[in-house]
Amino acid sequence: MHSAVQLIELGAIILALGLLGAVSVRFSISPIPLYLIAGLAFGSGGILPLTDSEEFVSIGAEVGVILLLFTLGLEYTAPELVGTLRTSAPVGLADLVLNAAPGVAVALILGWGPVAAVAMGGITYVTSSGITAKVIGDLGWLGNKETPAILSILVFEDLVMAAYLPILTALLAGAGLLGGAAALGIAAATITVILFIALRHGTLVERFVSSPSEEVLLLKVLGLTLLVAGIAQQLQVSAAVGAFLVGIALSGPLAHTAQKLLAPLRDLFAAVFFVFFGLHTDPADLPPVLGIAALLAVTGVITKMGSGWIAARRAGVATTGRLRAGAALVPRGEFNIVIAGLAVSAGISASLGPLAAAYVLMLAVTGPVLARGIVPLAERLRLKRARHRGPQTDDAPLPATLTDNTAQDATTGP
């Protein structure tokens, strides 16, 4: 029989997360850094260590990762993924090289070895699509011309994750280069099969899952996702990727309903995951890595600004839009922690966890702030080129063809 202490601890943790969430809503910031800090406070070496509910929290954290990836897969339909791969590959690759390089370099310089370098590359590379989407929505940037370019980069990064996570999982399991290649082969084959099913026979999956009852649909979708994730884990392809692929296979109105149904579950378990990561990071380990984390964060801002600049320029967007695209891509968040979580649980370098936590804490907070500040900055640059901004009416003289028509209308009256 479970002790009451476990329930009390669990309740206290979730209540604390709720209060932190309220703070994040009030100041319109991402709750992820707050959850991490809560985890640090409750974990080993924290101010209020909680240990009894750890079993639940660790399972909850795994479910959180699976649901994060599953809902990410739901966001995009298979044709969108394939289309983006065709059109944005050069920009996506530039983004990959620019942003993974600093992490890889730091891991190698610190002598953590090649496997840690692969993990660190992933940690500095991925933008938090959740935070970026929120920034774009909050600042009313959705209509801007650079937004399609930003979204394409996010889609491309997710595709890279689908290939990267299985490789990382294999490498972390100590499979070596050959095992890594085999894992990549299996992953590539699985992804191809799933994409094929989703593109050609998407209706089959949907017919199996769909149900007029929301309850039945929820259970079917959640069950299918966890099952596929577990099988993928067994095949050394990483549970997260399995869940991501299930998300892609579901599309259309069904995906929309599933997203709505699973969003509360995802929010709960994702929060548990961030706390879990914080729990396993000893706050005493943070100060020694702060310097490196700050250095990586500054580099991370510069390299993402570069990615945004390139992507927006390719879309034919001028300076202001290019700066906005870069700033929108700066935030790091959930997937960087997912990657670090995989590496930490495999027992890779002890400093990697704290470093990733500090890095994400810095960029998840400064990213949105930077995005808010970039437009006034760009505006000032533009105003320097001396232009007066009057009310935006359409008083400009009409082109000749239109004037003719209106003149005729005036004389021929009612």
Added chain:
Amino acid sequence: MDVERTALPGIGLQHIMTTARGRQLGVISHRTGRRDLVVYDKEDPDSSIVTVALSADEASAIAELLGTGRVVEHLAELHRQVEGLVTQKIPITPGSPYDGHALAETRCRTRTGASIVAVVREGQVIASPRPDFVFNAGDVVVAVGTGEGTVAVTQILSNG
């Protein structure tokens, strides 16, 4: 007029239209049925200055408002063509031979087949003026008739 269409992965579609005056307007169609009406900055066409989120119902109400006007104009145009009638506004200039003379003296209907149906004087409309109505410089005469007839009325009122 060209409408540019771009996919927004994970969100829906973006349509951007450039008007004859060079302004850009956009509509973002969300998969959820939400529509965003976007107005772009005049000086920086990459940036949206106003974004109005509309529910599916609101969007179709606006579409109806924008569309109905054109339908009415179209009907009016059709009506004109069917009737073969033209309405013309003709000013009485200070040098006009009929400045200070009665409407009957112009013998417009006999000479041209077109009728003078109204006179606009100092912003007021005098409908169906009587034959003894006296024109003043600055009046605007409204004549209805065939295209030829109304042109002839213009000739009479300015040259006699």
